Amino acid sequence: MKNCMTGSKVGLVLLAAALMTACSANGGVATGAANNGATSAAVTSSATSGTTAAVELANVKASDLVTYDEDDTTTAWTADTSTDILLAGTTAEIEGGTGATAQDGSVTITEAGTYVLSGKLSDGQIIVDEQAKGTVRLVLNGVDLKDSDSAPIYIKEAGKVVITLQEGTENSVADGAKYASADATTDEPSAAIFSKADLTINGTGKLTVAASYNDGITSKDDLKLVSGTLEIQAADDGIVGKDMVAVQDGTITIKAEGDGIKSTNDEETTKGFVAIAAGTFDITAGNDGIQAETAEVIDGGTFSIVTNGGYENAEVKTGDQGPGGMGMGGNRGGGFSNQGAVDGTPAASGDTAPAATTSAAAADTAAVTTAEATTTATAATESVSAKGLKAGGDLTVNGGSFTINSADDAVHSNSNVSITDGGFKITTGDDGIHADSLTAVSGGTINILKSYEGIEGANITISGGEIHVVASDDGVNVAGGNDDNAAQATTQQDQFASAGSNMLTISGGTLTVDAAGDGLDSNGSVTMTGGTVIVNGPTDDGNGPLDYDGTFNMTGGYLVAAGSAGMAQAPGEDSSQYSVSMSFTEDQQAGTLVHLEDSDGNNILTFAPSKNYRSVVVSSPDLKQGGSYKLYSGGTSTDTVVDGLYTDGEYSGETQVVAFDISSSVTWLNESGVTTANTGRGPGGGGGGFTGGGGTRPQGGAGGTPPQGGTGGGTASEGTSGSAN
Numbered sequence: 013m014k015n016c017m018t019g020s021k022v023g024l025v026l027l028a029a030a031l032m033t034a035c036s037a038n039g040g041v042a043t044g045a046a047n048n049g050a051t052s053a054a055v056t057s058s059a060t061s062g063t064t065a066a067v068e069l070a071n072v073k074a075s076d077l078v079t080y081d082e083d084d085t086t087t088a089w090t091a092d093t094s095t096d097i098l099l100a101g102t103t104a105e106i107e108g109g110t111g112a113t114a115q116d117g118s119v120t121i122t123e124a125g126t127y128v129l130s131g132k133l134s135d136g137q138i139i140v141d142e143q144a145k146g147t148v149r150l151v152l153n154g155v156d157l158k159d160s161d162s163a164p165i166y167i168k169e170a171g172k173v174v175i176t177l178q179e180g181t182e183n184s185v186a187d188g189a190k191y192a193s194a195d196a197t198t199d200e201p202s203a204a205i206f207s208k209a210d211l212t213i214n215g216t217g218k219l220t221v222a223a224s225y226n227d228g229i230t231s232k233d234d235l236k237l238v239s240g241t242l243e244i245q246a247a248d249d250g251i252v253g254k255d256m257v258a259v260q261d262g263t264i265t266i267k268a269e270g271d272g273i274k275s276t277n278d279e280e281t282t283k284g285f286v287a288i289a290a291g292t293f294d295i296t297a298g299n300d301g302i303q304a305e306t307a308e309v310i311d312g313g314t315f316s317i318v319t320n321g322g323y324e325n326a327e328v329k330t331g332d333q334g335p336g337g338m339g340m341g342g343n344r345g346g347g348f349s350n351q352g353a354v355d356g357t358p359a360a361s362g363d364t365a366p367a368a369t370t371s372a373a374a375a376d377t378a379a380v381t382t383a384e385a386t387t388t389a390t391a392a393t394e395s396v397s398a399k400g401l402k403a404g405g406d407l408t409v410n411g412g413s414f415t416i417n418s419a420d421d422a423v424h425s426n427s428n429v430s431i432t433d434g435g436f437k438i439t440t441g442d443d444g445i446h447a448d449s450l451t452a453v454s455g456g457t458i459n460i461l462k463s464y465e466g467i468e469g470a471n472i473t474i475s476g477g478e479i480h481v482v483a484s485d486d487g488v489n490v491a492g493g494n495d496d497n498a499a500q501a502t503t504q505q506d507q508f509a510s511a512g513s514n515m516l517t518i519s520g521g522t523l524t525v526d527a528a529g530d531g532l533d534s535n536g537s538v539t540m541t542g543g544t545v546i547v548n549g550p551t552d553d554g555n556g557p558l559d560y561d562g563t564f565n566m567t568g569g570y571l572v573a574a575g576s577a578g579m580a581q582a583p584g585e586d587s588s589q590y591s592v593s594m595s596f597t598e599d600q601q602a603g604t605l606v607h608l609e610d611s612d613g614n615n616i617l618t619f620a621p622s623k624n625y626r627s628v629v630v631s632s633p634d635l636k637q638g639g640s641y642k643l644y645s646g647g648t649s650t651d652t653v654v655d656g657l658y659t660d661g662e663y664s665g666e667t668q669v670v671a672f673d674i675s676s677s678v679t680w681l682n683e684s685g686v687t688t689a690n691t692g693r694g695p696g697g698g699g700g701g702f703t704g705g706g707g708t709r710p711q712g713g714a715g716g717t718p719p720q721g722g723t724g725g726g727t728a729s730e731g732t733s734g735s736a737n
Contacts, residue, residue, distance in 0.1 A: 072406070072430075074258070074310070077307065084212045089176070094151070097130075098131050099131035103117070119133075121138070124144065124148055126151060129155045136157075139166050142169055150176070167211065169209065172211075173207055173210070176213075176214055177216065177217030178217045189224045202225075204222070206227075218241040218243070221246070223248075227247075231254065234256050236256075242262065242265065249272070252276060255275070256287065260289050264294070268298065269298040272297040273303070274305075278404070281306060286403075288310045290311070292313065295316070297319050303397075308406075322417035322441075323439045326419040399421045401423045404427070407424070409423075411456075418440045419442075422460075428447050436457065436460070438458070444460035447468070448470060451473070468486075470490070475517075476520045483528065487549075490535055513536060514535055515534070523543065525548065526548045526549055530556055531547035531550070532545070532559065532560075534559070534561065537564065540566050544569065548575065548625075553576045554579065558629060563584045566631050567588045574628045575626075580595065582631075583631055590632075590635035590679070595627045599625070599626050600624065602622055605644075605658075606619050641671070648664060673686075
């Protein structure tokens with residue numbers, strides 16, 4: 013890579029962003045990977061158990077990572093200052109310069125300058141071998157280039173090569189299925205357009221690339237796409253730039269058996285990134301859609317991405333929801349659950365109910381060992397990664413429109429994900445949005461129509477945006493990573509194994525969750541200071557609408573969570589905003605209104621859950637200490653409903669369930685009135701109920717089968733031998 017300024021700029025931007033690391037008073041440390049150039053945009057976190065997470069990501073733009081110089085953007089040329097190369101089958105006629113020669117069906121360019129190509133080359137190469145490190149411009153002015161056993165365009169040496177797609181022309185490049193010089197140990201051509209120098213493509217014409225051997229377009233240095241229409245079909249990857257792939261604009265269609273677009277430099281932290289400012293992208297890939305070895309920044313554009321056949325072709329996930337998970341205490345989908353094991357230690361995520369005998373436990377251990385051995389064996393040949401957007405470092409989306417149908421995670425980072433704006437329509441066989449470290453959403457519209465887990469990260473902050481999540485397991489999962497990609501499994505397991513300091517922080521935006529597993533699941537704590545959160549589900553008692561291990565500090569915002577009652581939790585007793593948790597004796601049918609009003613008849617809540625439910629938790633700034641309230645069931649409302657929530661209108665036809673006064677931060681209710689806590693037994697619990705909103709989940713016991721799990725008694729409904737996270 014010759015653009016030294018770019019690399020330096022990346023380092024400076026991210027170094028300036030590293031106004032970190034702020035540790036909490038009780039020893040919290042910054043979460044996420046070390047700050048290393050383009051791979052990480054520095055995270056501040058004091059997210060320790062019981063504290064508020066002060067977490068932010070640097071605001072990185074595509075322009076911070078890449079600059080376009082005059083050579084990159086110039087498309088004009090004149091006949092008197094250029095060399096014409098007229099191709100005719102296996103011969104070429106060269107006019108107007110001395111920098112190009114034709115021999116044996118190939119054209120070799122050895123001097124800087126502008127070369128205008130037209131005509132057809134039936135079996136040969138355009139070779140650039142300019143040793144003086146100058147700039148060579150190839151104007152494709154209606155060409156059809158074919159080479160049966162190597163790259164039709166082969167750039168051996170140059171300072172930079174610019175391919176200009178002449179306005180109004182259609183151009184094509186195609187190679188054969190085998191290369192005569194192919195050698196995995198050497199730096200030989202591996203793409204239909206192959207460059208060992210910086211490569212830029214601009215212009216307003218069209219280029220079609222048919223890559224039967226391997227990749228479509230590859231640069232071993234920088235690859236910049238400024239404009240033009242590209243259609244690429246590749247036996248492996250579509251577009252590859254080692255040091256960077258930068259897109260300023262253009263219309264790009266890729267059908268690739270491997271990755272769609274990727275940058276591969278994993279040795280220099282200021283390189284190996286993808287930066288997209290705008291463009292239209294239609295990518296169908298067998299593996300990842302757009303993948304950066306380090307950072308990935310997208311400021312805008314329109315994206316349609318399908319990976320490995322889409323969600324229908326995903327590996328089958330076995331979540332912990334449902335009757336098979338009745339012995340668990342929640343917080344699943346990776347990390348550890350509160351499932352009581354035989355020896356009193358937490359069982360690994362994804363296991364079924366705890367075994368009752370030592371021999372059964374030994375069998376489980378053997379099975380795990382076998383599975384680990386299989387994973388290790390397959391790691392040598394990297395398992396298929398079929399993610400939509402993927403980054404080894406930080407992944408930042410500042411805008412754009414995304415339709416992603418992925419077999420694997422739709423949006424994935426091995427470090428941090430930051431979404432500040434943009435529109436997402438996601439269907440995925442795994443996570444909708446996943447970060448090994450921090451997932452931060454501050455704006456945009458995110459619609460996750462289908463996922464295993466919706467939004468996942470070691471820490472998650474939501475400060476803005478409009479988010480809808482449908483998940484077959486957990487809707488929002490903090491410190492619950494369950495990505496089994498062989499190349500990443502060990503790292504992710506380590507990051508998610510310890511959950512005490514992890515935090516879900518909600519300060520703004522709207523979040524609506526439909527989950528078959530836990531709705532909001534934090535293997536640490538939860539802080540909510542603003543925004544609106546609506547949770548529907550789960551319906552089985554092995555999960556809960558709210559699930560947290562540490563504390564839930566509610567100081568602002570609006571929360572309603574309806575679902576099963578067996579594992580139900582509410583915000584903690586130390587919250588400054590008041591909450592109400594209602595448990596019904598029988599399941600309430602989906603769509604049955606829950607209405608809460610004060611003594612003056614003012615509406616606090618009118619909500620139609622989209623699933624059957626037996627518990628409802630509501631927290632609102634309108635709930636006051638000493639206030640009197642009535643809770644109703646059924647009836648109708650004349651107001652327009654948004655995500656099941658009615659904000660106004662006439663409510664009628666109701667049945668009063670209970671009247672009560674608020675005297676503490678959390679008011680626990682059943683159909684008889686106020687209780688001291690949720691009176692339901694947790695499926696893995698030993699006896700009694702939950703603590704008043706701030707305690708841990710009921711623990712699984714030593715020898716009992718679900719739902720008994722222990723001898724009962726104990727604080728926070730613990731079984732005798734069960735162990736929490």
